[in-house]
Amino acid sequence: MFVRDELKALRGDDREARTHRVAMEEALEDCRREPRLAAVLEELLRYGEGGDFAHCPALVALFEHTGAARDLLRPLIGRLTALHRAYPLAQLAFRHRSQAGAHVLQIAAKARATLSLVLQDAAAFSELPIATFVDAEQREMVLAGKASASLFAIEAEDRGRVTLNSVRTELQSGARMKCTGPRRSRLIQPSHESLLTLRLARTAGRPGPTRRIDVRSGRIVHRASGNAADSRAELAMLLLGRMGRSDALPVLAARTRTGDAQLRWQAVRHALRSIRRQVCRSSRELRRIAKIRSISQLGHCWRNCNVSVHLCFPSPVDATGDPFAGGWRCHARGDCRCDRRGLRSPRGRKRPSRR
Template identity: 35%
Template sequence: MLIRSELRALRADDGPQRTAQAEMHRRIGAWRDSARVRAVDEALACFAAGERLADLPALAALTTYRGAREFVDALVAELVCGLDALPLAHVAFRHTHHAGRSSLMLSRAGRVTLSLECRTPAFAAGEDPSSCVLSDIESWDVVLAGAMAGHLIRAREESGSLTFEQDPLVLRRGDTNGRRGSREVLAIEHIASCLTLLRLQRRAEVATPARAYDLATGALIGQASGDVRESRRALMVALLGRMNRREDAPVLAGIARDADEVALRWEAVRECLGLDTATGFRLLGELAQRTGDPIQPDAAALRAQLLEAHPQLAALEERPQCPV
């Protein structure tokens, strides 16, 4: 392995790294303290509280090419100068990168985020053209660089079922696209080199699940929680199950009885059944008898299906539990 002299020196003395990081924080702080960014942060808070975008000039300006470009250019100037002098400094913004998609979160206020987004041809190649995901998120994209071709997918409800219309869409530098994610989806099919966006998003005040649909039939093919906190708790429940410790089964049963989110409770039931069949099946029988519980009908149906497939499970409910 080749280790450059600059990195080798940091092993013995991390002082230069601390100095570089302090300088980068200073530069980002100077950008945040500017009048323009302070006005945007205040507007973000108002937007998160429910105010209309049209009533917030500092924020509405970011949905235009000129306003977005000036906002981002001021930040990039600070970052580029800092990295030019201190190339090992870390840009301290929350960021992600996966499969041709990069995101840098510039600011956040509650359910509202402002981010710099980048998409490469690898992202477009990985998109599934046969389905789309509807989520209760309002989005505004301003194209700062590059171009894309694809479709704007619109969902329409007819006689209790969804149908989808697809209109060809090309976005180039300077263009803006706004959409309500519960009914409109931007499907990117082609990116020539690199697409850079400034994206403003506002999630619904009460999060609803993100749902994936088949475009041809309108059939629901999957869903995920629209609340990051609920997703985090679901991951914790899944981890308890994967640790394969039977003593955790009562903990999962408690979550299944008392948690607020129906999806989380079902995840706890599933993990409890897999971890300790006896505890999980007795839990299922208890939930099946809870009148008024939103998961009571499904719990009763699952219990009946399991008993039909495995009649020996009935003995688990009859066995008396240890009073300890």
């Protein structure tokens, strides 16, 4: 693998990387202290804690027209762009992700609310007619680009299929979209142009499941938990199960009584797998002990029994808990005083004595 000299230098000495990080953090803090952005962040916190959008004038003004959004974001983006030109290897100061042509830059996150820039290019517009329904309140405003979109609303749901009502709209600079609750979504149609939007989203206090629906047939093709805590719990249960932690069984059992139905089902599945693993382990251990102590070998008792071939095995566990302390029993004669020294193999060869 080819590694550039600049990356080798950063790996050997992190002082330059710390310089880049400090410069980015200072620039971000300076931008956040700007009065207009500071007002937006303050109201974003209020909105994220459950406040009414109409009672947040800075946020309302931000989504009224593109000029306000551009005036607010231009100093921030310009400052960070200049820093990245000066420090090309600096880490981006915002939470971000890029996947299949969709690029999300999270400007701020307060409580349950996030403010993000979303850029979608031609690779992001899938021709598969699948819309995602999220239990959240989302507002979007187009800052640049053109595209067509369909707004969907679930009218009825029955046995894994839904009935959808759709409205088609054209998107261009200044257009706004709003999806509220788990029964509304939008699907942007394929386009050769990129689309840049400003998105304000707030998840529900107790979000329901996220569903992906084929808008042509109404079939639910995928369902996932809308609660991040439930997703983390599922990952933790999966990890404990893969690790073979038998002491996690009480935790899994407790999880079967609380939480979302999907989370409870996952807890039941992992608990049953853990029980099965413990039973198999106990069976293997018993077979191993039986083999070592020679309690499951056919032999010939030549001392006290007149039966040619029989099986001697330990009697039930006594009060001490030792399965070999209760004496031996013969399956053909009942009580039997023969011991391991009196057992012969089927070939007539006497077994060696264990002392």
